[in-house]
Amino acid sequence: MSVTHTAPDGSPVGVYLAIPAGDEPAIIHDAIAGDADVLELGCGVGRLTRVLLAYGHEVVGVDNDPLMLQHVTGAETVCMDLYQLDLERRFGGVVVASHLVNRRGEADRIRLMEVCARHVSDDGVVLIERYPPAWAEEPDDGSGNAGLVHTSVTIRDRSPDGFWATAEYRLGERTWRHDFSFEHVDDTMMADTAAQAGLVLTGWVNDTRTWARLRPMTAS
Ligand SMILES: C[S@@+](CC[C@H](N)C(=O)[O-])C[C@H]1O[C@@H](n2cnc3c(N)ncnc32)[C@H](O)[C@@H]1O
Known part of the structure; x- marks a missing residue:
């Protein structure tokens, strides 16, 4: 198994391990409900997945x-582009970690949330992580x-359309640039x-307001 590999979005396997x-x-x-099954979008190497499994949740992890x-x-x-996902199955919890929602452009943000809406059960919860607002x-x-x-x-460039940055990761003798x-x-x-x-933002589940909690619009 390659730990030197980087995913198409630039995320290094070795770092996330x-x-x-x-x-x-x-x-x-x-x-989420204690017995909720979870759809995790962009699960990577399963850094969060393995702990959610230990809590007793059944998890389906998606990554391209x-x-x-x-x-x-x-x-x-499930190995595929999460924006194309349609599993014809609904989950008590749909989770989007790692600031995928901060990707530039409203169209992708809507598509991301449409995938969440398509997979959350009527009484389920969507959780989406964004960058800390004061920083971003x-x-x-x-x-x-x-x-x-x-x-x-390092923030390399900024414009009204967003920010361009480089993360340098160091682990022992190894470095990665993203x-x-x-x-x-x-x-x-x-x-x-x-x-x-088709979702409703119902609040933030942590003090730093990085994790948004949403529910389906049709839910009472
Ligand atoms: C920054 S990593 C974080 C992984 C995991 N969420 C974590 O917190 O450890 C982002 C992951 O999202 C995946 N990803 C990015 N864009 C994707 C897409 N369009 N479809 C599926 N997976 C995607 C990447 O391959 C990568 O594994």
């Missing part, structure tokens, strides 16, 4: 990189450690996009 899950699975678990999915154990996996509005360079991985982020772009998603954008996709 080494970063701990932290408090994210607990945030997800606390926000087969070498990421090779590392997922104990969950059903006017992002700065920064660095920090997660487990043994040291990450430095170029990416993103835009700030404020509360109004999150609510408006949700409404266009």
